[in-house]
Amino acid sequence: MRKTIIILLLITFYNCSKTDDTGNVCTSDCTTLQGRFITLNNVGIEGVKVSLKYRIPGGPFGGGSIRYIVKTETDENGYFHQEFYIKDSELGESADGYFIIDYDDSSLDVSQYILSDNLIGTTTQPLLGQAIYSINSRDTIIGNTCYLPKKTYVKINLNNFVPVQDGDIFEVQSLYPFGLDIGYNQFLDSKYTTGSSGFSTFEASEVNNQFNVFVAENENNIIRILKIKNGISTPVDYTIYIPTDNNIELTYEY
CATH class of the missing domain: 2.60.40 (Immunoglobulin-like)
Structure with a gap:
């Protein structure tokens, strides 16, 4: 039984196809990922990693896919901005998958800011996994402002x-x-x-x-x-x- 479970897990893992399009440059019909990380007094935070991916869920025995679309990080004023291209199959409410914006604040000074992982205690609203279930038009701006307290x-x-x-x-x-x-x-x-x-x-x-x-x-x-x-x-x-x-x-x- 244990061997069967392991084999099923391996099938699930390897049947999920992964594509890395983070090096692609969008030149027309672009969608925009943008936002800002701030702390006290509206001061920007540099170095927060921001990524975007498109996920199509698989079935109980694997399948599905993940397309990595954007990898960027906040600048010295806390802003992030990158344009990307949505495929026809990813556009609209009838698309099979959904977009996920991931935020990674692990490179910041945990003694200065309240972060997702504070080494002691926790945070009930982690910055990971902000899902967007449909984008209906390519001339769309997604993203948000995020606050990390002092x-x-x-x-x-x-x-x-x-x-x-x-x-x-x-x-x-x-x-x-x-x-x-x-x-x-x-x-x-x-x-x-x-x-x-x-x-x-x-x-x-x-x-x-x-x-x-x-x-x-x-x-x-x-x-x-x-x-x-x-x-x-x-x-x-x-x-x-x-x-x-x-x-x-x-x-x-x-």
């Missing part, structure tokens, strides 16, 4: 954690503006999507605990305190503005 820290004390039963939890999470410009995010009063730290990262393991929790500088952040006592969950959100060079220290009791 990273700073607050000290959070979680005190008097005495669990009653297995599964009881005392945890802090931070939520902040991060990622794509969506127009308006009511939860954070921001135009960007919501990222978050935590999820078992800043979780009490002793009676008294102190954590350096990363947050977005000069932004409204949500400090979420999650308590599970005797199996009953009681999350509470606190909205806190985090100024530059903050020395904020907050204490919560279990």
Whole structure:
């Protein structure tokens, strides 16, 4: 049985054809991929990798294809821009596949910005895999503005954690503006999507605990305190503005 599974996985992998057209130059009937990466005060971020591909899904036993179309990165002002050609078979709502814009911020300084991978904690809105399911006209502009906050820290004390039963939890999470410009995010009063730290990262393991929790500088952040006592969950959100060079220290009791 195990050998059968391995063979099926190999069939699936090798039956997916891949074409690299990233070196092609579009000279007419071009579509445009463009956008910008910014941080605090609308400052551009250089060096974010941006790519575009077209994927046709395969069946349960493989097949499908991927065409790599664009590979570029943001310039010194945070902008990216490249024109590309859409094949006739890829155009319109009846096309078999869809486009995917991938963003890669892994080359940036993780101590300076909140990124997709913060080495500790996480981000709920990763920059990878922005899907566009149809493009109906070649004279189209796709892409977006993305926001990567400046990273700073607050000290959070979680005190008097005495669990009653297995599964009881005392945890802090931070939520902040991060990622794509969506127009308006009511939860954070921001135009960007919501990222978050935590999820078992800043979780009490002793009676008294102190954590350096990363947050977005000069932004409204949500400090979420999650308590599970005797199996009953009681999350509470606190909205806190985090100024530059903050020395904020907050204490919560279990």
